[in-house]
Amino acid sequence: xxxxxxxxxxxxxxxxxxxxxxxxxxxxxxxxxxxxxxxxxxxxxxxxxxxxxxxxxxxxxxxxxxxxxxxxxxxxxxxxxxxxxxxxxxxxxxxxxxxxxxxxxxxxxxxxxxxxxxxxxxxx
Numbered sequence: 856x857x858x859x860x861x862x863x864x865x866x867x868x869x870x871x872x873x874x875x876x877x878x879x880x881x882x883x884x885x886x887x888x889x890x891x892x893x894x895x896x897x898x899x900x901x902x903x904x905x906x907x908x909x910x911x912x913x914x915x916x917x918x919x920x921x922x923x924x925x926x927x928x929x930x931x932x933x934x935x936x937x938x939x940x941x942x943x944x945x946x947x948x949x950x951x952x953x954x955x956x957x958x959x960x961x962x963x964x965x966x967x968x969x970x971x972x973x974x975x976x977x978x979x
Contacts, residue, residue, distance in 0.1 A: 857881045857968045859951045864973030867941055871977075875936040877951030877970055885929040888954045891936045892963055893947035893975075900950065904936060905959035914959045941977045948972040 863875040875891070890905035904915045904925035913925045924937040934951060952966035960966070 857884065857887060857953045859953060859968055859970035861949065861951045861970040861973040864949060864975045866976045866978065869941060869943055869977055869979050871941050872937070872939045873941065873975060875938065875949055875951075875973060875975070877934045877936075879932045879934070879951075879953065881932075884932040884953075886955065887968075888956060888959050889925075889927060889934040890952045890954070890959060890966065891925060891934075892950045892952060893945075894950065894972075895947045900963045901947075902961035902963070903949070905961070906934065907957065907959060912959070916961070938975070941975075943977045943979045946975060946977050948974050 858880040860878045867873050888907050891903040892900045893903050894900045902916050906913045906925045906927050910927045922940045927934040950972045951970040953968040954966045
C-alpha cells in the first residue's frame with residue numbers, strides 16, 4: 856500500500872512558477888514508478904510527466920517538455936514537479952500517481968495509487 860499526498864498548488868500569474876510535491880508513505884516507495892497527471896472539468900485525466908524508480912529516466916508529455924521537470928528523492932519518499940513559464944491552460948487539478956511496475960505509462964489506468972490532488976490556477 857502506498858498513500859500519496861500532494862501539496863504546493865495555488866494561484867500564480869502567467870509566466871510564473873510553482874513546485875508541486877507528493878509525499879508517499881510506505882517503505883517500498885523506491886520500487887514504484889511515479890507520475891503526475893492533471894485534470895480539468897469535463898476532460899479526461901491527462902498525463903504530465905513520469906519518472907522511473909531510479910529517477911534517471913523522466914518522461915514528459917511532448918507539449919510540456921521544457922517547461923516542467925519531474926524529480927524524486929527516494930530517501931525522502933517524495934516526487935516533485937517543477938512547473939515554469941506557466942500558462943493559463945495549465946490550470947487544473949494535479950494528481951500524483953504510483954505504479955508498481957517498472958515502466959512509465961501515460962494512461963491513468965496503469966496506476967495503482969492516487970493522491971487527492973492539488974489545484975493549480977494560472978491567471979492571465
